[in-house]
Amino acid sequence: MLRNYIKVAFRNLRRNKLYASLNILGLSIGLGSFFIIYLFLQNELAYDQFHEKKDRIYRLVQTFESDFGVEKEANMSYAFSPEFVESIPGIEAFSRVIQKPVPFSFNEDSEGESGIGALIVDPEFLDFFTIDYIYGTNETVLEAPNSVLISESTAVRFYGTSDALGQVINYNKANYVVDGVFRDLPSSSSIKGDVIMLNEIIHARYGQGSWSWNVGAQCYLLLDENAIISDLKEKLTQHYTSNNEWAKGKKLTLQPISDVHYSLDVKDEVNEKTDRQYVSIFAFVAIFILASSIFNYISLSVSQSIERAKEIGVRKVAGASSRELRKQFIIESLLHVLISFVLSMILVELLIPQLEVLVERNLGISVLAQPMLLLQGIMFASLIALVCSFYPTYLSTKLKVVQVFKNGKGIFSSQRLIGAIGIFQIMVFVVLICVSVTANRQMRFMRNENLGFDKDHQLVLENMPWRTREVHKNELLKLPGVLSVSSGSQLPNDVGSSVSIEGQDYDFSFFEIDDDYFQTLGVRLLEGRDFLPEDVDSANLVMINATAAHKLGYDENTAVGKTLSPSSSWRIIGVVSDFHFASKKELIKPVIFKQVIEGSPSNQFLVKLDGANWAVSTKRVLDYYNDIPNLREPSYFFFEDRIESQYKQENVMITMLNTFTVIAALVAFIGLFGIAGYSVKRRLKEMGIRKVLGAGFLSIQKTLNVSSVWKLLIAVAIAVPVVVYWMDNWLSSFAYRIEMPVFLIFGAIAVASIVIFITVSIHSIKAYLINPVEILKDE
Incomplete structure (x- = not known):
């Protein structure tokens, strides 16, 4: 008997190649995407979970209040x-x-x-x-x-x-x-x-x-x-502040080791971190894709059930029981899911190495090399097969034989379910497009807009001989295509030093720079003057940014000539505009600039190149750089690339989000295609009668598309609040952010409308071209 079920299942595959291919394609893409996201999230959530005593391991974190919020440092x-x-x-x-x-x-x-x-x-x-x-x-x-x-x-x-x-x-x-x-x-x-x-x-x-x-x-x-954690934190803080004169206003807290990987707001030496929001986002995307794939299968199966009504009726007349019919549908579902599972595993094995390259770390994932993981996947796929077969099986067992042979339909009345699935697919489509485009616009804003300095065509040379700094600087300036050269100890994205100012409750970031630093970076001088080579008292001269001026109680015009504090000998000679020397997830902080002194081991050069011939200019600079005698560990990079690295995690997550958004959109398209096919098939007789009575092409298209418009409106009404809440919550984690673009929602709706119109039109045009005699000959 089992052999017969399998034969029938393969026969139906061959008979309905289009719908079978859509079913298998949608399931394989959905399962493959779900497994990839699941394995990635499993790896993320496994951080530091291998320690046997993980529940009792904590990290000390120092916190303190400032004008910029709560600062945390480990x-x-x-x-x-x-x-x-x-x-x-x-x-x-x-x-x-x-x-x-x-x-x-x-x-x-x-x-x-x-x-x-x-x-x-x-x-x-x-x-x-x-x-x-x-x-x-x-x-x-x-x-x-x-x-x-x-x-x-x-x-x-x-x-x-x-x-x-x-x-x-x-x-x-x-x-x-x-x-x-x-x-x-x-x-x-x-x-x-x-x-x-x-x-x-x-x-x-x-x-x-x-x-x-x-x-x-x-x-x-x-x-x-x-x-008791609360008591311990209090004792640690008390012990800390009573023994450390620099600890005034600071507190110690305890962070579980399981939270270290997600502590983006804590300054530390941990390189690999993930925002918990991304874990939630990808979990939702995985569920969306899987749910869309399952709903696709159900809608396509129900659509096909209309054509199989007579087959089921004949089986019942021949004595087939409801149990046997259930077995037939379950075996067909298992066959579809098995083929889809095999294809999804191939997809996973092909894409995991690409994912490892993207995140720049070995995830240690190989489904084929991990039998237990493969077994879990098979069990999960089998469960999906049972879920997918449940509704078509239920309909087949409730089918009335008399109605089958009377009108060829039985009781396949599933308009509400199919309508709900269609609304869900459209909602997912609109939500993911809005999320993806908003995230990409925010990342573009962070990388390129209003940084406060010029990051383009800046070549950074590391490990330059600092004892002969001025000689090399002058030689580089002689090279064609070199516009400016600056040497110093910090780039805008690499500030490790800070100083405390008397009377201020916040440490000021500290830059050691030369007199060409601001010219090279294109930072605007708001008031006063820059450092000069002939300054005899350079040890007491400083420049500050606008935020530092406000923090000290001045504005840009009144700060020049003042000292940093009543007891300080450091005198302000200039104020420069604010620029983002950290990620835009953080507020701009006060900065003090001091001229690099003779003999200081500052070995980093920033070379501004002519943008018109930057490739040729780069080669000239690197030829000179590599010929420097006894150069220790030559190392260079473009400053723009280093700025990009500030947003490495966001870039990785956005790339993954874009990829899975395209996949989810493809799965949703397949589902909408199947739903549109079902809707048209259900109304073929109506369309035949309308055509016989003289209805034209546009009239029939209008009739078939009215229900799709209503589905679109309902889906949009659900999707818009979800998008606004979800993305506004994500954007609020950035100190500098874009506003929710209203046009984006209308754009997503327009794209969804076009996709729905295309999918419905494919089936409705095909239905219009059918001869009404073929549709009505059984009446």
Whole structure:
């Protein structure tokens, strides 16, 4: 009997090639997209979940109020140490974690490898972070003062084997012995490194450290099982403020390790972060795509059921039971979904590598290499098959044989369901178009509009010899196509220094620049003058931005000639316009500019090129740059690319959103095509009678399109509030944002209208061309 069901299923596939292809195509695209988003989100949500004690691991975060809102920072002073917190009850273990590249030498012949990521930690680090050892255990490693752990990939890379115990590596003229090898930390770890070494050895010269010295240390705590978080935060803050004169107005809070990956508002050394909003957005997109695919299948199956009414009637007359009919529909559904699942797995395997390139990290996902994941996919696809077959099966069991042979339809009255599916498809179509276009316009605004400086055709040369800075600067200016050259320690997107001003509750960002800095970047001078090479008292001269002038209680016109504070010797000689030296997700902050002094190790050059011949000019500059004797690690980039990197995460998410919006639109189009086909088939007899009575082409098109217009209006009424709420909520996370474009909603509606008109017209034109005799011959 099963063999017969399968035969009939394949026969129906061959008989209805168009609808079968649409069913399989829609399901395969929907399942493939759903699986890709699911696997991506699974990877995102798995961050730091592999630690056995993850529920008790917290990170210290320092918060304070400023004119720019609540500031959060996880890079703590070096004075935070195990000894500092040992008197506070509720803390079982404490470790500072410093992540940075270290130039190790792994054998006598090799020079320092600058790309090796190191984790510099305190001994208790091993007590609460889960490390998977190949050689060694928590009890045997890092016992000796000069011992280190290395990852398996590092051991294989430099020693050809994972058994690297006893090997000696060198850093800063000191030798360290490998006494443990661990498996590479998972890609879903916020803490990454290939070498683990002790903090007390690397920074021994600093003792317990100074509150003013910050090495970018993140402080992690393992709490007792009975610890009360609120009490612990209060005790930590009290202990912190009573021992640190710089901590006035600051508070300490505890962040679960599971939240570190999503803490975009916290300044730290964690490179891989994701906005939780994007997790929610992609979860909704995945559900939309899957739901659209399922509804497509149901609508297409019901549409086909009209043509199969007589087949079902004959089966019932021949003695087929409702149970047998259910089996037939379920097997057909399983066959469609099985083919779709196979195609979707091929799609996933092809697109996952592209996704890894896009997000620039190894997701460690391969469905075919993970049997359990593949089994879960098969089980999920089988569930989808049952869901897809439920409604057509229900209709077939309720079909009345007498009505089948009387009018050929039975009781396939499913207008309300099909209408609801059509409204859902149109709503998804409109929502995703609006979301995608709004997100793209916001990103374009952030990258290009009103940055306050000129980012185009700016070439940055790193590691320039600072002792001969002026010589190289003059030589570069002689090259054709070089408009201006500036040397300094900071670019607008790379500000790490700050200074405190007496009487101010907020630190000012600090730039060291030369006298050509503003000219090269095209920053406007609002009042006063720029730095001059002949300034004899340059150590006491500063320039500020407009925000800093307002913060100090001046305006642009009155700030010049004033000092930064009554006791400060720094005198303001000029005020420049505000520019975005950080992401537009953050407000512009006050900045102090100071002239780079002679002998300062500022080794970064900013070269402004002629835009007309920038390629030729770039080659001239790089030829000169690469010929500089004893140049350490040549490195250069275009400033525009670095600005783009500020929005790397947003760019990745927007690219993914665009891709899946196109996919969702395609799935919705397939669904609308099927629904339009069903609607036209249901009214074929009516159209035949109208045509016999003399109705013209336009009259028939109008009749068939009225219901589609109503569906469009209902879908728009639902979609518009969703779009406005959803996108306004997302845009509110940016300090500088676009307004919700009203024209966008009308544009999305226009696009949806055109798509609906095309899909309905394809079927209605086909119906109009059918001879009425063919439609009415059974009457």
